[in-house]
Amino acid sequence: MNATTDKTASTASQLSSGARLAGGAQQKLLAFASLIALVIGFSLASPNFFQVSNIMAILQATSVNGVLAVAATAVILTGGIDLSIGTLMTFCAVVAGVVLTWGGLPLPLGLLAAIGAGALVGLASGTFVARMKIPPFIATLGMMLVLKGLSLIITGAKPIYFNDTPGYTEISQGSLIGLVIPALPVPNGVLVLFLVALAMAFVLSRTVLGRYTYALGSNEEAVRLSGVNTNAWKMAVYALAGGICGIAGILISSRLNSAQPALGLGYELDAIAAVVIGGTSLAGGRGTVLGTLIGALIMSVLTNGLRILSVAPEWQTVVTGAIIILAVYADQLRRQRG
Amino acid sequence: MITRRMILGTLSAAALLASTGFSLAQDKMYIPLVSKGFQHQFWQAVKAGADKAAAEFGVEVTFEGPDNETMVDRQIDMLSAALAKKPAAIGFAALDSQAAIPLLKQAEAAKIPVIAFDSGVDSDIPAATAATDNKAAAALAAEKMAALIGDEGEVALVVHDQTSRTGVDRRDGFVEWIAANKPKIQIVAIEYGGGDHLKSTEITKTLLQAHPNLKGIFGSNEGSAIGVANGARESGKKVVIIGYDSGAAQKQAIRDGLMAGAITQNPVGIGYETVKAAVMAAKGEPIVPTIDTGFYFYDKSNIDSPEIAAVLYD
Amino acid sequence: MRDLVNMERIEKRFPGVHALKGVGFDLRAGEVHALMGENGAGKSTLMKILSGVYQPDSGRILVEGREVMFGSPRAAQDHGIGIIHQELALMKDLTVAQNIFIGREPRLSFGRIDEARQNREARELFAALNIDIDPRRPVDGLSIARQQMVEIAKALSARSKVLIMDEPTAALTDGEIGELFAMIEKLKSEGVGIVYISHKMDEIKRISDRVTVMRDGEYVGTVEAQDTPISRIIEMMVGRALSDEAVVVPDLTRAETALEVIDLNRGREIRTVSFSLRKGEILGFAGLMGAGRTEVARAIFGADPRESGDILVRGHKADIRSPADAVKAGIGYLSEDRKHFGLALGMNVADNIALASLPAFANGVGRLDDGRMHRVARDFIARLGIRTPSEHQEVRLLSGGNQQKVVIAKWLLRDCDILIFDEPTRGIDIGAKSEIYRLLADLAADGKAIIVISSELPEVLRVSHRIAVMCEGQLTGFLPGGADTTQEQIMQLATDRSGLRQATRQEETA
Incomplete structure (x- = not known):
């Protein structure tokens, strides 16, 4: 290859990488800009929207869905999907209830049990997907139903209350930040969401597990042929996601002061929607936790704002659905151009 | 090979189950109850009443219902499976009575008496209906609400479902009574939370945000009512809450004064009366076509009275 | 000869890339016109414009003298321009005939498809092309070569006057290439114009009439294929003359053995393959497509299971069951399909x-x-x-x-320190190839043990210190590396089925 071709080739690739980078930044800017635009729009439309109490309510409403979406992000990045996250959340809440209310054991044990149960179930799903080669959609669809049934069986279809565990409701409803800065009563649930998101962002961008998560979604066979035990790593990702569902289970049960065994179905779709709005590709390999967080916020700002504007409930769902389609279409457009 | 064995195994297990069901049907009078749900405490209480009657009259009762109150199709499947077992009589709480009419006609042709429960069926096929008059019950809730907020101001509704009979009746019962009797009370919002505790909580918080002058909220079933109470507590705003049904959390909210009061139906009575009427109809005895199982308003003052405590459940 | 296609001053820009800079191209009826250039030279972009996949920013396209604008591949098809893509685009669960007529199915009343007529017409097409494929069988299971024939039949069934073939022989064996060329000759004689994109110089010489060379999105020149030496064409492609260095075989008699494979077996694909490899050695694996070379490599690497056989690394038995085990033992595998x-x-x-x-x-x-x-x-x-x-x-x-x-x-x-290269230069520019060859030699000089699997005989001869030849799952012999070994010697072993017959007899008597 002579000098001229070299130069042209590298300039061309530099140029195109520059364009792509700008595209990536654009997408994140786009999502963030739409979030800001929604907030501004709703603030102008109703004086009741932009108030500390309402912003806190929006953040609080994001906490459960946000944590689930963070869990879903990891699995989706591997090119998989986890449909069981909603009912797994409920199952973990029930486990916490069994340990704390029925077993009368101390609070930390209950929390550990919920997270541990989540991780174990995630590991099981991961085993079905990685070792037994059951397509993720099917494996986790089955798991979703199994867990739903188990929650009802364990509880006898009755909620378990946390009245005997003092401080349980504080986990999501109290405000540590509010104690320090009274003007900013951020509920603990929101704090948990941001801590979980931060931790996941660290895992995904700075650790071996994270790098393999992206690599699996990018080209699983190439990773396997690099001598990596792909099955083990994939199982680890599902287990991690499961553990995070355990945290979501603690949050929702703390919020409701009870483990409601009939809840959970449908929560997985909200979480996946948030992930997708946040720009993560369902094919895997591309996406960020920050995007997911923005996606989850867009969803709750939208629901909250439309309700404040007294938009009819039927239309609220229509608008939310349209936004999901629009968000993914915008992402497609960007990718075609880049 | 393994798959074939598994299929054979499944088939034989199914056959075994079917034959057991059949033999039971021969031994005792068999009455399936197809309900609107089974997961909520309310339905568990209805089931308890049905079981009580079953023991009393020496009949076999099964109780099933779909996961939530929008699954009309699932319920129709259950009804048709129940009919296929040729029961002595059937208890049916229709999610959508129009959708069930073809099956009810089948039952009529097969001379299987049908007892409607919980809500009526728009048809003359059911031999009797054991139900709460939901519209009247919701009207009572509206009346109590009006009294508590001083006959004027803004109120909102968090309803569990937009299409089911109970959802529609409780909403309309409340709204119509207010419209007819209290012109100074405005209903500023009607939202639907699917009976989901968390969703109803978020809805309530948003309602309180959107309507700072809101004086009262009516939650139309157990999940909605608990959600309303939660949302009000989290927002820290004073608002009059009227709930519906009972359950441990709702009872606690009433004792704590967070909730002003609630309508309770008589779920145990609904279950009991349904089975009782079914047995009589199967034996060809005459029965009253409309069995009003009654409803009550309860609050802190009467929650522990024997009359109320008997119909409340945890 | 009349011109079928004239492309004039075609310009095309993509974000950040000026892909085509005023390129011209013409095609006559009944000729094979080779289009050459390194990867990224703009050949594919030009042909995608001709077949309606892309639209040019400026410039004119004339088909039989009339100016045309193709908004879609369908529009190009309607003007008789068909393209056979490098990656075959057949639906493998449909039958051959269904694939050929997809989108243009003969209809009966009420939208029913006339399968009988479809099969009959497909059979006539194949008969005209002298190919024997059952139109009713599913495409799945057909060899790559046969699938290509189906693609060609599909293009012809749309009454194509122009056929664009993008690297059609990349995955074909020599026998199959012969079959393809016979078909191309037949099409030529019927007046079809063929654009032939390929990297393989010998093929260009064999079948093309004219050669157009592109470089960096620019038109370099058009020459008569028969009168132009290959070195001249390469010069046009890379912009300079290439020196062809010969392999220097080092003395490895004292080097320690890095890898030993004993009696590797799996079904019909790998039959009792044994060989050893020393440190610093480059062992070339030659053979026809499907001879089992890639299978042997993947079995050694643990990517696919093996039925029996031992693998010794530096004299110790390595229990390799997965790529992870192989990597632990120090074996790396570079697949022919890097992207996947x-x-x-x-x-x-x-x-x-x-x-x-x-x-x-x-x-x-x-x-x-x-x-x-x-x-x-x-x-x-x-x-x-x-x-x-x-x-x-x-x-x-x-x-x-x-x-x-x-x-x-x-x-x-x-x-x-044991590296298995499967087709290390597939899809790589001529200029970059010699760089890879030099890298292989450097790695060997550093003491790495290297296996190079290649279907291009000149490449095997260019890099190997020793050459192992396979035929139908068996190792049929070893040849020394260096200038004295000829392509003919390799071909002889590559088609040597005597050992195979013997093996089959043994199986029968056993």
Whole structure:
């Protein structure tokens, strides 16, 4: 290859990488800009929207869905999907209830049990997907139903209350930040969401597990042929996601002061929607936790704002659905151009 | 090979189950109850009443219902499976009575008496209906609400479902009574939370945000009512809450004064009366076509009275 | 001869790339016109414009003298222009005839498809082409060559006057190539104009009438195929003359044995294959397509199971059941299909180099030292001469040769001293090829043991210190490397089925 071709080739690739980078930044800017635009729009439309109490309510409403979406992000990045996250959340809440209310054991044990149960179930799903080669959609669809049934069986279809565990409701409803800065009563649930998101962002961008998560979604066979035990790593990702569902289970049960065994179905779709709005590709390999967080916020700002504007409930769902389609279409457009 | 064995195994297990069901049907009078749900405490209480009657009259009762109150199709499947077992009589709480009419006609042709429960069926096929008059019950809730907020101001509704009979009746019962009797009370919002505790909580918080002058909220079933109470507590705003049904959390909210009061139906009575009427109809005895199982308003003052405590459940 | 197609001053820009700079091209009826150039020269873009996949920014296209605008591939088809893509685009669960007539199915009333007529017409097409394929069988299970025939029949069934073939022989055996060329001759005689894109010089000489060369999106020139020496065409492609160095076979009699494979077996694909490899040696694996070379490599690497046989690494038996085991034993495998099996295309150069060694860059809790990773990546970029703006570049944006170097870096970093290269220069420009050859020689000089699988005999002869030849799953013989070995000697072994017959007899008597 002579000098001229070299130069042209590298300039061309530099140029195109520059364009792509700008595209990536654009997408994140786009999502963030739409979030800001929604907030501004709703603030102008109703004086009741932009108030500390309402912003806190929006953040609080994001906490459960946000944590689930963070869990879903990891699995989706591997090119998989986890449909069981909603009912797994409920199952973990029930486990916490069994340990704390029925077993009368101390609070930390209950929390550990919920997270541990989540991780174990995630590991099981991961085993079905990685070792037994059951397509993720099917494996986790089955798991979703199994867990739903188990929650009802364990509880006898009755909620378990946390009245005997003092401080349980504080986990999501109290405000540590509010104690320090009274003007900013951020509920603990929101704090948990941001801590979980931060931790996941660290895992995904700075650790071996994270790098393999992206690599699996990018080209699983190439990773396997690099001598990596792909099955083990994939199982680890599902287990991690499961553990995070355990945290979501603690949050929702703390919020409701009870483990409601009939809840959970449908929560997985909200979480996946948030992930997708946040720009993560369902094919895997591309996406960020920050995007997911923005996606989850867009969803709750939208629901909250439309309700404040007294938009009819039927239309609220229509608008939310349209936004999901629009968000993914915008992402497609960007990718075609880049 | 393994798959074939598994299929054979499944088939034989199914056959075994079917034959057991059949033999039971021969031994005792068999009455399936197809309900609107089974997961909520309310339905568990209805089931308890049905079981009580079953023991009393020496009949076999099964109780099933779909996961939530929008699954009309699932319920129709259950009804048709129940009919296929040729029961002595059937208890049916229709999610959508129009959708069930073809099956009810089948039952009529097969001379299987049908007892409607919980809500009526728009048809003359059911031999009797054991139900709460939901519209009247919701009207009572509206009346109590009006009294508590001083006959004027803004109120909102968090309803569990937009299409089911109970959802529609409780909403309309409340709204119509207010419209007819209290012109100074405005209903500023009607939202639907699917009976989901968390969703109803978020809805309530948003309602309180959107309507700072809101004086009262009516939650139309157990999940909605608990959600309303939660949302009000989290927002820290004073608002009059009227709930519906009972359950441990709702009872606690009433004792704590967070909730002003609630309508309770008589779920145990609904279950009991349904089975009782079914047995009589199967034996060809005459029965009253409309069995009003009654409803009550309860609050802190009467929650522990024997009359109320008997119909409340945890 | 009349002109079928005239393309004049075609311009095309993509974001950041000026892909075509005023390119012209013409095609006559009844000729094979080869279009040559390195990867990225603009051949495919030009042909995608001719077949309606892309629209030009400016310039004119004339078909039989009339100016046309193709808004879609369908429009080009309607003007008699068919293209056979490098990646075959058949639906494998449909039958051959259904594939040929997809989108243009003969109809009966009420929208029913006339399957009988469809099958009959497909059979007539095949008869005209002298091919024997049952139109009613599913495409799944047909060899690549046969699938290509189906593609050609599909293009012809749309009454194509112009047929564009993009690297049609990339996956074909010599016999199949012969079959294809016979078909091309037949089409020529019927007045079809064929645009033939290929990297293989000998093919160009064999079948084409004219050669047009492109470089960097520009038209370089058109020459008569028969009167122009290959070296001249290569010069036009790379812009300079290439020197052809011969292989220097080192004396390895004292080198220790790095890898020994004893009696490797799996069904009909691998039959009792045994060989050994010394440190510093490059062992070439020659053979026809389907001879079992890739299968042997994948079995050694643990990517596919083996039925029996032992693998000894530096004299010790290695229990290899998965690629992870093989890598632990120091064996690296560079697949022929880098994009599917070698690289995480959406990730950057540094990540891909570290892909097999990530845990080595992590501390106790699994946190990655990205700084060290990027330093190491920069070292490899310098050492192997990987042309990339930085280690942050996504590998999908690199050229084939540089992608191959990234994969090599991955295995070097993992400390693999036995490297198996499967078709190391497939899809790589001529200019970059000799660079890869030099790299192979350097690696061997460093003491790595190297296996090179290649279907191109000149390549095998160019790099190998020793040559193993396979035929239908068996090792039929070894040849010394160096200038004295000829392509004919290799071909003889590659088609030597005597050992096979013997083996079959043994199976029968056993």
